[in-house]
Amino acid sequence: MDGTSIDVRRIRGDDWELLRQVRLDALLDTPIAFITTHAEAEAFGDEVWQERALLGASGGSQATMLAMAGDRAVGMAVGIDRSASRPGLVAIVSVFVAPDARRLGVGRRLIAAVEEWARQIEATATSLWVVEGNDAAAAFYESIGYRSPLDRQRITAPPVRWEMRMTKTLSGG
Ligand SMILES: CC(C)(COP(=O)(O)OP(=O)(O)OC[C@H]1O[C@@H](n2cnc3c(N)ncnc32)[C@H](O)[C@@H]1OP(=O)(O)O)[C@@H](O)C(=O)NCCC(=O)NCCS
Numbered sequence: 001m002d003g004t005s006i007d008v009r010r011i012r013g014d015d016w017e018l019l020r021q022v023r024l025d026a027l028l029d030t031p032i033a034f035i036t037t038h039a040e041a042e043a044f045g046d047e048v049w050q051e052r053a054l055l056g057a058s059g060g061s062q063a064t065m066l067a068m069a070g071d072r073a074v075g076m077a078v079g080i081d082r083s084a085s086r087p088g089l090v091a092i093v094s095v096f097v098a099p100d101a102r103r104l105g106v107g108r109r110l111i112a113a114v115e116e117w118a119r120q121i122e123a124t125a126t127s128l129w130v131v132e133g134n135d136a137a138a139a140f141y142e143s144i145g146y147r148s149p150l151d152r153q154r155i156t157a158p159p160v161r162w163e164m165r166m167t168k169t170l171s172g173g
């Protein structure tokens with residue numbers, strides 16, 4: 001696969017089937033990285049995905065970015081406005097690139113798109129949690145400017161894991 005043929009864009013309200021496909025791919029491929037399990041997500045009704053697609057498509061509270069290779073979604077990332085409890089902060093969650101689309105710069109472009117949206121809603125920083133042992137993800141985030149202030153928390157959902165917070169200060173413009 002060639003990175004130049006992959007389009008990174010914000011989800012549209014009617015893209016819920018693409019969201020379902022790429023999210024289920026993520027949960028099957030890298031279960032350790034996420035709290036929701038594949039079985040849980042597979043059991044969601046269509047209305048859950050429809051609601052999430054709509055939420056990620058418009059408005060200022062959440063933005064879902066998709067990486068599209070033709071009509072297949074090969075990656076995603078979600079930004080969530082956390083400014084109500086943490087002024088200026090956007091949390092980044094649900095980051096995934098399909099194995100056959102990795103190391104082509106798609107992850108970098110997905111995060112850049114979330115950061116761009118974060119700037120638009122006047123956030124000053126983005127932050128995310130990486131499960132300890134997910135060295136590829138930690139290396140990825142470090143390469144695009146994320147740093148860990150040694151903030152750790154234990155995930156209580158099985159299997160019990162520790163995760164670390166990584167953050168980035170957004171420069172203006
Ligand atoms: C982490 C992930 C999103 C990276 O996506 P990607 O599209 O492959 O990343 P990019 O191609 O944009 O990589 C950018 C840079 O990050 C670093 N990087 C990415 N993957 C890496 C890896 N496996 N090992 C070491 N460094 C890595 C490199 O510096 C890379 O630049 P280079 O390819 O020029 O060397 C992808 O591996 C993935 O989906 N993993 C499984 C799900 C997951 O762990 N999500 C994160 C949850 S917190």
